[in-house]
Amino acid sequence: MTTLRQQLIQELVLGGYAPGTQEAYIHQVYHLAKYYHQPPDRLSDQQVRAYLFYLARERELSASTINQAVNALRFFYGRVLHREVQALCRALPHPRKAIRRPQVFAIEELERLFTIGCPHVKHRAFLVTVYGAGLRLGEACHLRIEHLDRARQQIRVVAGKGRKDRYTLFSGPLQEELRAYWRVMRPREWLFPSGRDPSRPMDEATGQRIFYHAVARAGVPRKGGIHSLRHSFATHLLEAGVEITVVQRLLGHAQISTTMTYLHVRQERLAQIQGPLGLLDLSRLPQPA
Secondary structure, eight states: OOHHHHHHHHHHHHTTOOHHHHHHHHHHHHHHHHHHTSOGGGOOHHHHHHHHHHHHHTSOOOHHHHHHHHHHHHHIIIIISOOOHHHHHHHSOOOOOOOOOOOOOOHHHHHHHHHTTOOSHHHHHHHHHHHHHTOOHHHHHTOBGGGEETTTTEEEEOSOGGGOOEEEEOOHHHHHHHHHHHHHHOOOSBSSBOSSOTTSBOOHHHHHHHHHHHHHHHTOOOOSSTHHHHHHHHHHHHHTTOOHHHHHHHHTOSSHHHHGGGGSOOGGGGGGOOOGGGGOOGGGSOOOO
16 A cells, blocks of 8 residues: 555545545545556646546546545645645636436335335335435444434434434334334344344445345336435425425435425426416406407
């Protein structure tokens, strides 16, 4: 392991960055050095800018992927190499992200997903928990038995995104689902332990595969990855009349603007909405001459 790589890992760990972010940042710096066949500390700002142009123009990567590269290189050059941050800011602009509305499942599709799509009790309990509590994939995989509070109907999410703890819903139906799961599987420490080593939590890749297999079995349209269950949780709560600030706290969003992306109107609901003309009684108006 090179000295620069060690320094980068050390700064990421001291900064409290999540393991996934650490891996992504190391990956981005590695590919920059590989592109030029030079150590990254020998590259100029103009070379770094040209590399980002290559990612955008020739490789046609998404704005989110390029933004990740920008953030990784800002961190590396600013925190590890201590180069002029202002000059670096001018050299590494943030590309604009395309605005995409989250895709959600209809209630009927979720029913098929959790029943027809999940013949295994563990798989069903896992996906129902992700949806019923509005969890991210990593949060669901790292749930412990001790995080479930039946008396207060709360689930404690420990060290979620941004290393923040929060509480989310542990409703009666979800409790019943997990009670049935526990009677069969008897988990001890982790709510969803690894199949190979019960002392470890379920791997996130396994959780994603469970979701994709369930979608295929149920024959429901794909709405993206397992995160679409979290999108559905938020959208269905808002449609049920839950205040947006409450949904924000349940999801663990730092900014209300993030939660507001779920205020879109779903296409399948448009036919159920009565337009304002339906409120008028036009039969009493005089007929045109």
